[in-house]
Every structure is written in structure tokens, then in C-alpha cells.
Amino acid sequence: MIKVAVDAMGGDNAPVEMVAGAVEAVKIRPEIHVLLVGQEKVIEAELSKYTFDKERIHVVNASEIIATEEPPVNAIRKKKDSSIVVGMNLVKSGEADAFVSAGSSGAVLVGGQVIVGRIKGVERPPLASLIPTENGVSLLIDCGANVDARSSHLVQFARMGSIYMEHVVGVKQPRVAIVNIGAEEEKGNALVKETFPLLKECSDLHFTGSIEAREIPHGGADVIVCEAFTGNVILKLYEGVGATLIHMVKKGMMSTLRSKIGALLVKPALKTTLKAFDASQYGGAPLLGLKGLVVKTHGSSTRTEVRNSIIQCVTFKEQQINEKIRQALNTEQPTSPIS
């Protein structure tokens, strides 16, 4: 059995899609129990639309909501009865194994560190996102938690990402690469130049060197390591270029009578292909290195992403990822960082 707390009030489509995703998750996986956190009456009204096993979805009341634009540190400190703070506390106390939220990224990141807390030895918990590639998926780490990170942080990101990719996604000996602006070791900014030799020394990693951004969509590495500013730019540009091109392809197909007829014939095949490039399939982004699991899903998440984010918590718990991270980061390594 696994208990997942879900922020019913966070995200653009809350509570409708959050509740729907929770219902779908418990129907698909018998071991999942969900705690829907938020305003009780609102959630109950939403839940009344569905039939489901009442033993496996419970509501935990939280009267407040943290808005996206609120300064995160302040919000976490003051809104003790918000869905995010209450949900995080459920993880801290052990009443839940994981917390899934589509709410304020800043509040989720701050709450994860302040309330759930870091695993001993972890300097900075990174946000890790699976991104689609030509051959499957890669893990982009850090995609949003720690801007201006240091080289020792990046080494930890690489090690945590490698564990996640191997044991949650199932990639044996994942290839780890650092985002750079050229393939050669001497290329890069100060941070990359400092981090590169440290990664080379990590005997527990299959480090393959630099990866240029151009190679990311081709699946050039399994674990793509970067500082969060770069990672966030990559994540969002990925979405932006993808959306724009698909929009342009559709527009092009609708531009002449001939192409419209062609579009009808092409559509089913194209849908299957492009689905593979849809990030929402892969669930949310875990904040790694915490004493518990916190998963951030897109603010625009629909039930599918919510459902998949809940389901991904099962493998995380089964594979004891946190125990593996604890062991890896507390084992003596030549590059072991001192905070």
C-alpha cells in the first residue's frame, strides 16, 4: 500500500482535474490510497460526481490556498492551513508517502526543504523532469529548483538523477552528461569547467562528457545535468518550440483544399507519433533528495498528468529511491562535497 497526498487546490484546473486524476489513479492501481488535501466542501462536491472505492480516497481539510504569485517563503510560513503546508506535513509525519501538487512552484520547492526536509548529505534538492526524446525519455536535472548552483551541487544532481533513471525509469547504467556549449572539455562557463572534472572522477556514474542542447531531443544522454536557470530554459523552450511547430504544421495542413483532404488521411498516424513527444505522459517532476517524496506537476496539468504523477510515486517507494540516495551520498567519494 502507498499513500499519496494530492493538492486538490493547486494548478490552473483545480479542483476538477486533480480530483479526476486521483479517482483514475486508484482505479488503475489497487495499492494506491489518496488523501485529497484542500477545502473539504469543494472536494466532496467534486468527488460526488464519481463512483470509486471510498476506503481508498479520503479528504483532508485545509482551508487556505497559496496563490502562484505569492512570495513562497512568506506563504509557507504564514499559511499554516494551506493545502501545500498541510500536504507536506502529512509526508513529514509519515501519514503520506508522497505529496503531488500542481500549485505554486516556489511554495512547493520551499515547503519541500523547510517542512519535509533534506536527506542527510544532500546539499540542494533538485527538481528532475522527464523530457521526451526521439528514443524515449531523458531526465533533465535540475530543471527549476537551484539557480546559481555550485559544482558540488551539480555532482549530487548527477548522482541522484542516475539513481532515479536506473531504478524508476529502468535504464541500466544511465549515460550522464553535462549541458555545455561545445563538446570539448575546455569549453563552457566557469561552473561547467569546474564541474566537468569532478563528474569524471565519480566512479559510480557513467559520465559521457558534455552534451550540446541540439543533441538533447535526439536522446544524446539519459541524465542531463545542469544548473536550474539553464534547466528551466531548456524545459520551457522544449515545450514552446514543440507547441509552435505543431501549431504551424496544423495551420499548414489547413491552408489549401488539397492539404485539408491530405490532413484527414494523415491525422491518425500523426497523432500516434506526436503523442510520444507529449511531456504530460510522463507525470510530474520529483524534487529529489527529500525525506519523503514531493512531486511538482505542471500548473496546467489535466487528469492524465495528475494520474500519472500519482502512479509514479509507487515505483519510487517500491524501489526505495530515498534509501539509495542516502547511501550514495553518504559513501566516501573523491568528489564528496562539503557544504
Next chain:
Amino acid sequence: MIKVAVDAMGGDNAPVEMVAGAVEAVKIRPEIHVLLVGQEKVIEAELSKYTFDKERIHVVNASEIIATEEPPVNAIRKKKDSSIVVGMNLVKSGEADAFVSAGSSGAVLVGGQVIVGRIKGVERPPLASLIPTENGVSLLIDCGANVDARSSHLVQFARMGSIYMEHVVGVKQPRVAIVNIGAEEEKGNALVKETFPLLKECSDLHFTGSIEAREIPHGGADVIVCEAFTGNVILKLYEGVGATLIHMVKKGMMSTLRSKIGALLVKPALKTTLKAFDASQYGGAPLLGLKGLVVKTHGSSTRTEVRNSIIQCVTFKEQQINEKIRQALNTEQPTSPIS
């Protein structure tokens, strides 16, 4: 009349495509004269394939070639008779107005600064690249020259980019934005937080605030300011995601008999649409802020990009961009940087 020196030996497709692009350029624009720089015999052999106005294409011999993998500073210092050094010297001496090269990026950047030299007041010459968007093009500056740049550099990039976009591309009052990982002023890394208020104070700029990477392909700003590591990641990911998606669309269309028939009907319309998203249309990336014009084109440039890169030099000269940059950067501004 404008004289453009072209590096006939640089790039993956040299000398064939470089020479072909030069021939095309002089045929299209009567005011263009080209100096093809490189190994005389090789160039003459290539030129003999074409008919063209012999008065308007001349060969300038340069016996050496700088390879992409050579350390740039060393290469520029030692290979005095390389096509890049000879070409840059033609600009320095005024025998050419501009130099176009598809060769080693590092050598072009170093050569531009060391041989051609900076305009007074310019701290760091940035590389500026036009990137396609849904609505036309935006200027990405700096896309590769100065990693670990400082805030005063970014302010200069914004001002030079704005001049380029207004007078070369013809966008009135270009919207200037800084790449960030959130829309709010307090978001970002240390560099962005420091640069944001400085840009706000620039009365000569139409500064619109932060731009998230997701909005770049939608044409969210005309001049997109960033430090070169981020800019290079954006440029290369743009190409990578675009290439991957187009590849996947084609694969999807070829997957069933039905879709194959549809593909035939869709093809012409789709080609027109996707051409608008092809970066090679827009010529190369100028290194702004030099006493002369240096344009870096893709290493993989074909004749079309070479031709367009040569033609873009005409507007640059006609509009006296360097004079405008000199005036703008030497006028007292509240944010005027001290090196």
C-alpha cells in the same frame, strides 16, 4: 558599392558552397563585390564552374586553414596566413567592409576582437542571431560570444540588439526582454536580478521585462537578451527540437498506406509553412560592436545561407549601424557601464 570578404575555406561545405553563395550574391545585388579569401588554386578551380562578372569577385590568397578544433587564441596568433586572419585584416585595413565566415566560431570571435577591434565604449562584442518565430523573427543576443558576462555587458547587448533590429530588420521600437525563468521581477539568477533594474532605466530602450523561454517561439519579444551560455543553449535547442519534430512528423506520415497518400497531398502546403521556421533563411550572426562587420554563419552553411549572409552586410553598411552603436554607447546614460 560594398566589399565583402568571404572565408572560402571555413565550414563543413567549403569551398564549394562558399564560392557558390558568393556567385549568387553578386548576381542578385549589383552593389556587392566579393573578396574570396583562401587557397587561390582551390578557389579558382571552383570559380571556373560559374559565369559571373569578373570585376566583382576577386580572390585573395591565404595559404593556411584554421580547423574547428584548434584553440582559437593560439590559432589567430600563429596562423597569420589563414583565411580568417587574412579576411579580418582586410576589414581592419578598410579594403573590405565586412567578413563572412562559416569557420571556427572561436577563431572568428577572437579574431574579431583582436584584429578588427572593438568600437570605443563597447565592453564585449556579442554574437546576435535571428531566430524564426510564429510571427517573423527575433534577435537572440548574445548567442555565443561571452559566457559569464556581467550585467553591464547585457545592457550593452540590449542596446546594440535594439539598434540592429530597428535599422537592419526594420522593426520600429523593438520590444526588448531579458531571458528569465519567471515573469516577475524578483525571479531569476543573480545576473538577471542585477541586470533587470538597469534595463528598466534605459530610456533609449523599449524594455518589456522578462521573457520565459516558452514564449520565445511565439515571438514574445523582438530582442531577446541573455548571457552567451544561455543564448547558445537556446539557439541549439531551437534547432534540435525543430529538427526532431519535423523528422517525427515525416516518420508519422510514412507509417501507414493511408497516411502516405495523405502526405502527398499535404506536402506542398506544409513545405511553405515549415520554410518560415528555417533558420538558414536569415543569414548569419553578426558579431556586434566591432570597428567593421564580422558575420559568423553556421558551420553547416549551404550556398543559400552564405548568399543571405553576404546580402545582409549591405543593409548593415547602408544603415551605418556601427556609427549608431558608437553614438548610443558613448552617450551618457544612467546605466552607462565602466569597464
